[in-house]
Amino acid sequence: MEFTYDAYKNMIQLLRKHGYAFCDYWNYEEYDKSVIMRHDVDQDLEKALEFSDIERELGISATYYVLMTSNFYNVFSGKNREILKKICENGHAIGLHFDETQYRKTNKDWWKEAIDNEITLLEQCVGREVTSVSMHRISKETLAADWKIRDGKVINSYAKEFIEKHKYISDSRRSWKEDVIELIRREQYNRFHMLVHPFWYDPNEKSAKEVLRSFCREQIYHCYDELSRNTRDLSELLEKSELSFLGE
Ligand SMILES: [Zn+2]
Structure with a gap:
């Protein structure tokens, strides 16, 4: 699959054609065939906004995960608060993208307060409840630990439920590890959990x-x-x- 806006649109249409309903982390069980679309915003909020416009046109919604500890962007700047507002207005959710490497791990529960604080700040920033968290470059230990965030009231997108009970596929490092189009066509899986990074996509194919x-x-x-x-x-x-x- 190419990394163009058209290729992405075609993939979405293909999912529809094969009967996959676009869901979120809370409601997917209401459908026999579902896809949860997740976007991690590692570098570029403006690109994320552009992508969210495309998804609005397609009539789908996704969750955009933003970093509170990024050296690339500051979610609290006036310009970026406006971007987050527009992404929400396009019908998408904002989640917390949590970078564990930004913290000193003092004891096994070090992450609880850190994530709790970041959620509170992000909620202040977007003026909405934040109900899910994805990890930035998750470590093996964190994946295995299967964190229950805010005692399970907030979704951990790397919970076993979303990794083992879904077909999880991602375009990390600008590479689908499997042929995503073929996976959709084969309908071998009823539940997809997709991680797509808007950063890599463009109107025209670029290396x-x-x-x-x-x-x-x-x-x-x-x-x-x-x-x-x-x-x-x-x-x-x-x-x-x-x-x-x-x-x-
Ligand atoms: Zn990330």
């Missing part, structure tokens, strides 16, 4: 290198624009055109 290069380039220009907002007469010190170390 991983191209996606990463243009992301890095945009980040540098964002950085310049932010400096410019916060530095009087920045161009007297550094012109935007002088960012020639980009090698273009």
Whole structure:
């Protein structure tokens, strides 16, 4: 499958054609054949918003997991709060993407307070209840521990229920480990749990290198624009055109 918006749309239509209902972590048991669509936002909230527009057009909803500890984006900035609001208005849920590497593990229950605090902050940020959590680059230990978040009141998307009782497939590192289209066509599984990273998708097919290069380039220009907002007469010190170390 290509990493284009059209290819994604076709995959969604194929799921529909084969009778899979688009569900969330709470209601999938109401359907015989279900798909839970999950998006982890590791780098780029703007890309996530673009993806959420496409899904609104397709008439499906998903859960977008955002980091509270990212060095790429700050969910509390005015611009990003607006993005999260629009993703919600597109009919999607916002979940917490939790990065365990950001914390010092002091005892076996170290994560309880950390996740609890991040959920509270995210709820303040989006003005909605946050009912699920996905782990960023989950460790083997955490996967095995099968955390019950807030005593089970909040979904852990890596709970055995969603990994072992679903066909879990992901495009992590821009690679489907299996032929996802073939899996849908074969209808061998009644329950899919899909992790799709909007970051890798584009109107036109791009290689991983191209996606990463243009992301890095945009980040540098964002950085310049932010400096410019916060530095009087920045161009007297550094012109935007002088960012020639980009090698273009
Ligand atoms: Zn992640």
